[in-house]
Amino acid sequence: xxxxxxxxxxxxxxxxxxxxxxxxxxxxxxxxxxxxxxxxxxxxxxxxxxxxxxxxxxxxxxxxxxxxxxxxxxxxxxxxxxxxxxxxxxxxxxxxxxxxxxxxxxxxxxxxxxxxxxxxxxxxxxxxxxxxxxxxxxxxxxxxxxxxxxxxxxxxxxxxxxxxxxxxxxxxxxxxxxxxxxxxxxxxxxxxxxxxxxxxxxxxxxxxxxxxxxxxxxxxxxxxxxxxxxxxxxxxxxxxxxxxxxxxxxxxxxxxxxxxxxxxxxxxxxxxxxxxxxxxxxxxxxxxxxxxxxxxxxxx
Numbered sequence: 001x002x003x004x005x006x007x008x009x010x011x012x013x014x015x016x017x018x019x020x021x022x023x024x025x026x027x028x029x030x031x032x033x034x035x036x037x038x039x040x041x042x043x044x045x046x047x048x049x050x051x052x053x054x055x056x057x058x059x060x061x062x063x064x065x066x067x068x069x070x071x072x073x074x075x076x077x078x079x080x081x082x083x084x085x086x087x088x089x090x091x092x093x094x095x096x097x098x099x100x101x102x103x104x105x106x107x108x109x110x111x112x113x114x115x116x117x118x119x120x121x122x123x124x125x126x127x128x129x130x131x132x133x134x135x136x137x138x139x140x141x142x143x144x145x146x147x148x149x150x151x152x153x154x155x156x157x158x159x160x161x162x163x164x165x166x167x168x169x170x171x172x173x174x175x176x177x178x179x180x181x182x183x184x185x186x187x188x189x190x191x192x193x194x195x196x197x198x199x200x201x202x203x204x205x206x207x208x209x210x211x212x213x214x215x216x217x218x219x220x221x222x223x224x225x226x227x228x229x230x231x232x233x234x235x236x237x238x239x240x241x242x243x244x245x246x247x248x249x250x251x252x253x254x255x256x257x258x259x260x261x262x263x264x265x266x267x268x269x270x271x272x273x274x275x276x277x278x279x280x281x282x283x284x285x286x287x288x289x290x291x292x293x294x295x296x297x298x299x300x
Contacts, residue, residue: 003028005037006062013055021049023059030061038062074107075123075267080131082110083256083267088121088248088274100126113139114146114209119227122148122253123269138260139209145257145294148204148214149271149286151250151279152223153232155199165293168192168217172210180230181216192217195293197283200226203254205293214251226250226278250278255290266294 007028015023020039024030032039032049039046040060041053053059076083084103091098092115103126104110111132116124125144127135138144173187174180181187191207192214202223204214212231218224219231227249252271258264268287276282283289 003030003061006060008058008060011053011055011057011059015053016055017052019050019052020046020059023053024061028061074103075269076264077107078128078131080128080134081258081260082107082126082128084124084126085269086116086121086124086253087272088119091118092116092124116253117212117215117249117251119247119249120251120253121248121271121275123256123267124253125256125258125267134260138258142207143259145255145266146206146253147255147257147290147294148206149252149254149275149279149282149290150202150204150214150218151200151226151275152202152218153226154223156196156202156223161196161199165193165195165296168194168221170217170220172213172216174211181210181212183216183220190217193293193296194218194221195289197286197289201279201283203290203293205296215249248274248278250275254286255294257291257294266291 009028011023015027018026020041021032024032024039030037038061041051042057043060073085074082075085082103084099086092086099093100093112100110100112108128111127113127113132113135114124116122125135127133135144169189169191170183171185171187172181172190173184175182188210189208190210190213193205193207194217195203195205197203202218204218206213215225215228215231219228224232227247228251229247252275253269254271255266255268257266268290270282271279
Protein backbone atom coordinates (compact mmCIF):
# COMPACT_ATOMS: atom_id res chain seq x y z
CA UNK A 1 0.00 0.00 0.00
CA UNK A 2 1.44 3.43 -0.94
CA UNK A 3 2.59 5.61 1.91
CA UNK A 4 0.11 8.13 3.28
CA UNK A 5 1.24 11.64 2.45
CA UNK A 6 2.78 13.87 3.67
CA UNK A 7 5.54 11.55 4.91
CA UNK A 8 8.75 12.03 6.94
CA UNK A 9 11.18 9.13 7.21
CA UNK A 10 14.83 8.63 8.16
CA UNK A 11 16.98 6.62 5.78
CA UNK A 12 17.94 3.35 7.53
CA UNK A 13 21.42 1.89 7.34
CA UNK A 14 20.13 -0.81 4.99
CA UNK A 15 19.18 1.87 2.44
CA UNK A 16 22.52 3.72 2.49
CA UNK A 17 23.68 4.55 -1.01
CA UNK A 18 20.32 4.06 -2.69
CA UNK A 19 19.15 6.73 -5.07
CA UNK A 20 16.22 8.89 -4.05
CA UNK A 21 14.03 7.32 -6.72
CA UNK A 22 14.85 3.74 -5.70
CA UNK A 23 14.41 4.56 -2.00
CA UNK A 24 10.96 6.00 -2.61
CA UNK A 25 9.93 2.98 -4.64
CA UNK A 26 11.35 0.25 -2.37
CA UNK A 27 10.73 1.75 1.08
CA UNK A 28 7.68 3.96 0.55
CA UNK A 29 6.03 2.39 -2.51
CA UNK A 30 5.97 5.76 -4.24
CA UNK A 31 6.72 6.61 -7.86
CA UNK A 32 8.39 10.02 -7.93
CA UNK A 33 7.41 12.48 -10.65
CA UNK A 34 8.21 16.17 -10.12
CA UNK A 35 4.69 17.10 -11.22
CA UNK A 36 3.03 14.89 -8.61
CA UNK A 37 5.40 14.65 -5.64
CA UNK A 38 7.58 17.20 -3.87
CA UNK A 39 10.63 15.56 -2.28
CA UNK A 40 13.12 17.09 0.17
CA UNK A 41 16.28 15.49 1.56
CA UNK A 42 17.43 17.13 4.79
CA UNK A 43 15.26 20.11 3.90
CA UNK A 44 16.69 20.61 0.42
CA UNK A 45 15.48 19.67 -3.05
CA UNK A 46 17.60 16.76 -4.33
CA UNK A 47 19.74 17.31 -7.39
CA UNK A 48 17.72 14.64 -9.19
CA UNK A 49 16.20 11.16 -8.84
CA UNK A 50 19.68 9.62 -8.91
CA UNK A 51 21.04 11.46 -5.87
CA UNK A 52 22.50 8.98 -3.36
CA UNK A 53 21.21 8.93 0.20
CA UNK A 54 23.24 8.84 3.39
CA UNK A 55 22.03 6.84 6.38
CA UNK A 56 20.04 9.02 8.78
CA UNK A 57 19.04 11.54 6.11
CA UNK A 58 15.53 12.91 6.54
CA UNK A 59 13.35 12.35 3.49
CA UNK A 60 10.13 14.37 3.29
CA UNK A 61 7.49 13.72 0.65
CA UNK A 62 4.25 15.55 -0.08
CA UNK A 63 1.84 15.94 -2.96
CA UNK A 64 2.31 18.80 -5.37
CA UNK A 65 -0.95 20.70 -4.96
CA UNK A 66 -1.80 23.67 -7.16
CA UNK A 67 -1.79 26.86 -5.18
CA UNK A 68 -4.22 29.76 -5.54
CA UNK A 69 -2.33 32.62 -7.18
CA UNK A 70 -1.24 35.29 -4.73
CA UNK A 71 -3.19 37.80 -6.81
CA UNK A 72 -6.45 35.84 -6.43
CA UNK A 73 -7.33 36.25 -2.75
CA UNK A 74 -10.53 34.85 -1.32
CA UNK A 75 -12.73 37.75 -0.27
CA UNK A 76 -15.55 35.69 1.27
CA UNK A 77 -15.90 31.99 2.05
CA UNK A 78 -19.07 30.27 3.26
CA UNK A 79 -20.62 26.80 2.90
CA UNK A 80 -22.50 28.03 -0.19
CA UNK A 81 -20.49 30.89 -1.72
CA UNK A 82 -16.88 31.80 -2.44
CA UNK A 83 -16.08 35.32 -3.63
CA UNK A 84 -12.61 35.90 -5.09
CA UNK A 85 -10.51 38.48 -6.87
CA UNK A 86 -9.67 37.13 -10.33
CA UNK A 87 -6.43 38.43 -11.86
CA UNK A 88 -6.22 39.26 -15.55
CA UNK A 89 -4.57 36.54 -17.63
CA UNK A 90 -6.04 33.65 -15.63
CA UNK A 91 -8.84 31.64 -17.24
CA UNK A 92 -11.89 31.02 -15.07
CA UNK A 93 -12.35 27.45 -16.29
CA UNK A 94 -10.53 24.90 -18.42
CA UNK A 95 -7.25 23.25 -17.48
CA UNK A 96 -5.13 22.73 -14.36
CA UNK A 97 -4.03 26.39 -14.20
CA UNK A 98 -7.58 27.79 -14.38
CA UNK A 99 -8.99 29.70 -11.45
CA UNK A 100 -11.66 27.05 -10.87
CA UNK A 101 -9.18 24.16 -10.67
CA UNK A 102 -6.76 26.10 -8.48
CA UNK A 103 -9.49 27.16 -6.10
CA UNK A 104 -11.15 23.73 -6.03
CA UNK A 105 -7.84 22.08 -5.16
CA UNK A 106 -7.67 24.22 -2.04
CA UNK A 107 -11.33 24.86 -1.18
CA UNK A 108 -13.12 21.78 -2.49
CA UNK A 109 -15.60 21.41 -5.39
CA UNK A 110 -16.93 24.73 -6.72
CA UNK A 111 -19.30 25.63 -9.55
CA UNK A 112 -19.04 28.51 -12.03
CA UNK A 113 -22.21 30.56 -12.48
CA UNK A 114 -20.71 33.57 -14.27
CA UNK A 115 -17.36 34.19 -15.94
CA UNK A 116 -14.84 36.93 -16.48
CA UNK A 117 -12.95 36.92 -19.77
CA UNK A 118 -9.31 35.85 -19.67
CA UNK A 119 -7.90 39.41 -19.97
CA UNK A 120 -10.39 40.85 -17.41
CA UNK A 121 -9.82 41.21 -13.67
CA UNK A 122 -12.05 41.74 -10.67
CA UNK A 123 -14.51 40.34 -8.18
CA UNK A 124 -16.49 37.20 -8.99
CA UNK A 125 -18.55 34.65 -7.08
CA UNK A 126 -18.57 30.84 -7.30
CA UNK A 127 -21.04 28.38 -5.84
CA UNK A 128 -20.36 25.62 -3.37
CA UNK A 129 -22.86 22.80 -2.85
CA UNK A 130 -26.39 24.12 -3.22
CA UNK A 131 -24.95 27.62 -3.61
CA UNK A 132 -24.63 27.09 -7.36
CA UNK A 133 -28.39 26.70 -7.74
CA UNK A 134 -29.04 29.64 -5.41
CA UNK A 135 -26.75 31.87 -7.48
CA UNK A 136 -28.36 30.74 -10.74
CA UNK A 137 -31.77 31.70 -9.35
CA UNK A 138 -30.43 35.04 -8.10
CA UNK A 139 -29.07 35.80 -11.58
CA UNK A 140 -32.36 34.91 -13.24
CA UNK A 141 -34.40 36.97 -10.78
CA UNK A 142 -32.16 40.05 -10.99
CA UNK A 143 -30.96 39.79 -7.40
CA UNK A 144 -27.30 39.98 -8.40
CA UNK A 145 -25.82 43.23 -9.74
CA UNK A 146 -22.51 43.29 -11.61
CA UNK A 147 -20.83 46.65 -12.22
CA UNK A 148 -17.63 46.95 -14.26
CA UNK A 149 -15.11 49.75 -14.75
CA UNK A 150 -13.85 50.30 -18.30
CA UNK A 151 -11.26 52.63 -19.80
CA UNK A 152 -11.94 53.45 -23.46
CA UNK A 153 -9.74 54.47 -26.37
CA UNK A 154 -12.14 56.96 -28.00
CA UNK A 155 -13.22 59.58 -25.43
CA UNK A 156 -16.84 60.23 -24.54
CA UNK A 157 -18.19 63.53 -25.78
CA UNK A 158 -19.37 66.32 -23.51
CA UNK A 159 -22.95 65.43 -24.49
CA UNK A 160 -22.45 61.80 -23.50
CA UNK A 161 -20.93 62.82 -20.17
CA UNK A 162 -23.84 65.17 -19.44
CA UNK A 163 -26.56 62.71 -20.49
CA UNK A 164 -26.03 60.28 -17.59
CA UNK A 165 -26.70 56.53 -17.79
CA UNK A 166 -27.96 55.10 -21.06
CA UNK A 167 -28.96 51.59 -22.02
CA UNK A 168 -27.07 49.74 -24.75
CA UNK A 169 -29.53 47.11 -25.96
CA UNK A 170 -27.99 45.79 -29.18
CA UNK A 171 -28.59 42.04 -29.68
CA UNK A 172 -25.43 39.95 -29.80
CA UNK A 173 -24.64 36.80 -31.75
CA UNK A 174 -21.56 34.69 -31.05
CA UNK A 175 -19.34 34.06 -34.08
CA UNK A 176 -17.66 30.71 -33.35
CA UNK A 177 -15.16 31.12 -36.20
CA UNK A 178 -13.95 34.57 -35.21
CA UNK A 179 -14.42 33.87 -31.48
CA UNK A 180 -16.18 37.18 -30.88
CA UNK A 181 -19.69 38.56 -30.43
CA UNK A 182 -21.27 40.54 -33.24
CA UNK A 183 -24.13 43.05 -33.04
CA UNK A 184 -26.78 41.52 -35.30
CA UNK A 185 -30.60 41.77 -35.40
CA UNK A 186 -30.93 37.98 -35.08
CA UNK A 187 -28.70 37.89 -31.99
CA UNK A 188 -29.73 37.26 -28.41
CA UNK A 189 -31.03 40.00 -26.14
CA UNK A 190 -28.17 41.89 -24.49
CA UNK A 191 -28.53 44.91 -22.20
CA UNK A 192 -25.69 46.98 -20.73
CA UNK A 193 -26.25 50.13 -18.68
CA UNK A 194 -23.47 52.59 -19.51
CA UNK A 195 -22.46 55.48 -17.24
CA UNK A 196 -19.57 57.64 -18.50
CA UNK A 197 -17.62 59.14 -15.59
CA UNK A 198 -14.77 60.97 -17.33
CA UNK A 199 -13.86 61.33 -21.01
CA UNK A 200 -12.08 57.95 -20.87
CA UNK A 201 -13.63 56.03 -17.93
CA UNK A 202 -17.08 54.50 -17.61
CA UNK A 203 -19.11 52.20 -15.42
CA UNK A 204 -21.10 49.37 -17.02
CA UNK A 205 -23.83 47.35 -15.34
CA UNK A 206 -24.82 44.05 -16.90
CA UNK A 207 -28.48 43.12 -17.10
CA UNK A 208 -27.71 40.07 -19.27
CA UNK A 209 -24.64 37.90 -19.49
CA UNK A 210 -23.69 37.39 -23.13
CA UNK A 211 -20.11 36.46 -24.02
CA UNK A 212 -17.90 39.57 -24.35
CA UNK A 213 -21.03 41.68 -23.84
CA UNK A 214 -19.42 44.88 -22.52
CA UNK A 215 -16.53 44.67 -24.97
CA UNK A 216 -18.85 44.25 -27.96
CA UNK A 217 -21.35 46.89 -26.82
CA UNK A 218 -18.73 49.56 -26.13
CA UNK A 219 -16.96 48.89 -29.43
CA UNK A 220 -20.28 49.12 -31.29
CA UNK A 221 -21.00 52.42 -29.49
CA UNK A 222 -17.69 53.79 -30.81
CA UNK A 223 -15.73 53.44 -27.56
CA UNK A 224 -13.58 50.26 -27.70
CA UNK A 225 -11.81 49.30 -24.48
CA UNK A 226 -8.11 50.11 -24.07
CA UNK A 227 -5.92 47.14 -24.95
CA UNK A 228 -8.74 45.15 -26.54
CA UNK A 229 -7.24 43.94 -29.82
CA UNK A 230 -10.25 41.69 -30.46
CA UNK A 231 -12.77 44.55 -30.64
CA UNK A 232 -10.51 47.55 -31.21
CA UNK A 233 -9.93 49.60 -34.35
CA UNK A 234 -9.72 47.43 -37.45
CA UNK A 235 -10.37 44.22 -35.53
CA UNK A 236 -13.38 43.28 -37.66
CA UNK A 237 -11.13 43.19 -40.73
CA UNK A 238 -8.60 40.69 -39.46
CA UNK A 239 -8.91 37.05 -38.30
CA UNK A 240 -9.52 36.42 -34.62
CA UNK A 241 -6.09 34.85 -34.13
CA UNK A 242 -4.40 38.10 -35.15
CA UNK A 243 -5.51 39.73 -31.90
CA UNK A 244 -3.69 38.93 -28.66
CA UNK A 245 -6.75 37.72 -26.76
CA UNK A 246 -4.92 36.91 -23.53
CA UNK A 247 -3.31 40.25 -22.79
CA UNK A 248 -4.67 42.55 -20.13
CA UNK A 249 -7.48 44.90 -21.22
CA UNK A 250 -8.85 47.85 -19.26
CA UNK A 251 -12.01 46.13 -18.01
CA UNK A 252 -12.44 45.31 -14.32
CA UNK A 253 -15.30 43.79 -12.32
CA UNK A 254 -15.60 46.53 -9.73
CA UNK A 255 -18.69 45.75 -7.67
CA UNK A 256 -20.76 42.63 -7.09
CA UNK A 257 -24.10 43.19 -5.38
CA UNK A 258 -25.71 40.12 -3.79
CA UNK A 259 -29.21 39.71 -2.44
CA UNK A 260 -28.38 36.32 -0.99
CA UNK A 261 -28.15 36.24 2.84
CA UNK A 262 -26.09 35.55 4.85
CA UNK A 263 -23.44 36.85 2.41
CA UNK A 264 -22.56 40.54 2.64
CA UNK A 265 -24.74 42.68 0.37
CA UNK A 266 -21.88 43.77 -1.86
CA UNK A 267 -18.20 43.38 -2.64
CA UNK A 268 -16.24 46.38 -3.94
CA UNK A 269 -12.76 45.76 -5.35
CA UNK A 270 -10.50 48.44 -6.81
CA UNK A 271 -8.40 47.49 -9.86
CA UNK A 272 -4.66 46.93 -9.58
CA UNK A 273 -1.65 48.62 -11.10
CA UNK A 274 -1.97 46.67 -14.34
CA UNK A 275 -5.37 48.30 -14.95
CA UNK A 276 -4.14 51.75 -13.92
CA UNK A 277 -1.29 51.47 -16.39
CA UNK A 278 -3.95 51.46 -19.14
CA UNK A 279 -6.56 53.70 -17.57
CA UNK A 280 -4.66 56.39 -15.71
CA UNK A 281 -5.87 57.80 -12.36
CA UNK A 282 -9.32 56.86 -11.09
CA UNK A 283 -11.93 59.56 -10.40
CA UNK A 284 -13.11 60.51 -6.93
CA UNK A 285 -16.45 59.13 -5.81
CA UNK A 286 -16.01 55.94 -7.80
CA UNK A 287 -17.53 53.63 -5.20
CA UNK A 288 -20.60 55.83 -4.71
CA UNK A 289 -21.15 55.96 -8.47
CA UNK A 290 -20.80 52.18 -8.77
CA UNK A 291 -23.31 51.59 -5.96
CA UNK A 292 -25.75 54.03 -7.52
CA UNK A 293 -25.56 52.24 -10.86
CA UNK A 294 -26.02 48.89 -9.10
CA UNK A 295 -29.24 50.20 -7.55
CA UNK A 296 -30.82 50.97 -10.92
CA UNK A 297 -33.89 48.79 -11.48
CA UNK A 298 -33.93 46.08 -14.11
CA UNK A 299 -36.60 47.94 -16.11
CA UNK A 300 -34.30 50.90 -16.80
